[in-house]
Amino acid sequence: MSLRFLDPPKAPIKFTSEDSSSVLWACGVCGTVFYRGTLLRQQEDSQQIATRCCSVRMCEVHNIEVEKNSRCRTCQRNQRKTRLRDRFDKAEKLSEGEWGGPVVLPLDDRYYENIGELREIFETNEWDLPEWVHPCDVVPLRVSAENIETMIDNVLEDGPENAEFLFCEEVFAFFIDWNKKQVYQRWQDDFNRVVVLDKEIS
Numbered sequence: 001m002s003l004r005f006l007d008p009p010k011a012p013i014k015f016t017s018e019d020s021s022s023v024l025w026a027c028g029v030c031g032t033v034f035y036r037g038t039l040l041r042q043q044e045d046s047q048q049i050a051t052r053c054c055s056v057r058m059c060e061v062h063n064i065e066v067e068k069n070s071r072c073r074t075c076q077r078n079q080r081k082t083r084l085r086d087r088f089d090k091a092e093k094l095s096e097g098e099w100g101g102p103v104v105l106p107l108d109d110r111y112y113e114n115i116g117e118l119r120e121i122f123e124t125n126e127w128d129l130p131e132w133v134h135p136c137d138v139v140p141l142r143v144s145a146e147n148i149e150t151m152i153d154n155v156l157e158d159g160p161e162n163a164e165f166l167f168c169e170e171v172f173a174f175f176i177d178w179n180k181k182q183v184y185q186r187w188q189d190d191f192n193r194v195v196v197l198d199k200e201i202s
């Protein structure tokens with residue numbers, strides 16, 4: 001992140017203890033106090049942080065003011081684009097004809113039953129089609145061993161200190177059986193693969 005700091009409207013304020021051993025610096029605008037230590041170097045750090053606290057931050061690349069602790073919008077967008085491009089480059093590529101299952105958009109988690117449904121919704125809303133999407137694996141919903149352990153921990157939390165969860169095996173056996181009977185599925189996005197959409201012929 002390349003930022004340029006413009007001086008705040010009010011200079012930072014220095015506080016020195018009576019014996020001069022401790023020095024604090026406060027932001028001249030909001031009054032937040034900074035103390036990094038007694039060494040001269042640490043005092044200088046405190047001064048610098050207090051100066052920057054409410055100073056105006058400028059993106060060096062785009063020369064616009066940015067919010068505290070963030071990049072400018074354009075830098076954020078570019079970073080996101082680079083990350084997406086990297087993900088695409090590394091992924092195994094499938095063609096539209098090779099994938100008939102559910103898909104998810106690369107940028108936000110909007111899921112579609114299949115590419116046909118995605119195309120229909122995009123067409124209806126007159127949105128621009130993405131160049132590619134991620135396929136999703138269809139995974140049955142399951143109560144995991146981890147889920148059961150969390151549940152047991154929650155139950156025991158209110159009990160006596162060395163309480164043990166009794167009939168544990170029966171609980172596990174019940175859920176193993178339950179898992180076999182339940183019918184729902186979830187879609188698990190696979191970021192290691194992409195489906196490249198066909199260009200539309202009009």
Ligand SMILES: [Zn+2]
Nearest residue numbers: 027030053054
């Ligand atoms: Zn401040």
Ligand SMILES: [Zn+2]
Nearest residue numbers: 059062072075
């Ligand atoms: Zn920028």
